[in-house]
Amino acid sequence: MQVLLSTTYFGPVQWYQKLHRADDVLIEQWESFQKQTYRNRCLIATTNGVQALTVPVERSNSPLIKDIRISDHGNWRHLHWMALQSAYGESPFFEYYQDDIHPFFEKRWDYLQDFNEAICSKMCELIDIRPHVSMTESYAHVAVCDYRDMINPKHPVPDPDFVAKPYYQVYAAKHGFLPNLSVLDLLFNMGPESIFYL
Numbered sequence: 001m002q003v004l005l006s007t008t009y010f011g012p013v014q015w016y017q018k019l020h021r022a023d024d025v026l027i028e029q030w031e032s033f034q035k036q037t038y039r040n041r042c043l044i045a046t047t048n049g050v051q052a053l054t055v056p057v058e059r060s061n062s063p064l065i066k067d068i069r070i071s072d073h074g075n076w077r078h079l080h081w082m083a084l085q086s087a088y089g090e091s092p093f094f095e096y097y098q099d100d101i102h103p104f105f106e107k108r109w110d111y112l113q114d115f116n117e118a119i120c121s122k123m124c125e126l127i128d129i130r131p132h133v134s135m136t137e138s139y140a141h142v143a144v145c146d147y148r149d150m151i152n153p154k155h156p157v158p159d160p161d162f163v164a165k166p167y168y169q170v171y172a173a174k175h176g177f178l179p180n181l182s183v184l185d186l187l188f189n190m191g192p193e194s195i196f197y198l
Helices: 013-021 073-088 094-105 112-127 183-197
Strands: 002-006 024-028 041-046 049-054 133-135
Touching: 002 013, 013 112, 013 183, 041 073, 041 183, 049 073, 073 094, 073 183, 094 112, 094 183, 112 183
Parallel strands: 002 024, 024 133
Antiparallel strands: 041 049
């Protein structure tokens, strides 16, 4: 089965489930950038509930996702890392994985697409999944399974193939289980067992 996905910044569990279960994955790089999507944001669980972490991007003459540059505005790398430490410092596997994740908040990346691709590669390595991933060579008009707009934080489309199975979360006693957060939530809470939730 071929799956078409948009690029993501520490994408949600649903996105990584598609990545893991597909025979062939195409990441769209010729679509127009869309604000308030997983392309440049992730959702994490904090003591106050769900928090969005957004990578700021520069305005561009080209709307294509492959041309979108990351902005250094607002010290966002430090703020995102501090938010992750605060949210997951007490989780079972944060200390184990923090040295793998922290470099993404130290190094500067020019393009959002490249940044997200490096994140995806590292997350696949840590979860121990080996998807066959390639980038689109032009805008993909037809795909067997197109999830580019379905996996969306603001307006998710019902997905009968995805059931958010509960797993341990640090703040579950306070907020209940919070489904489909960033894959970081799954990794920091479940560690090597993460693959079984995909």
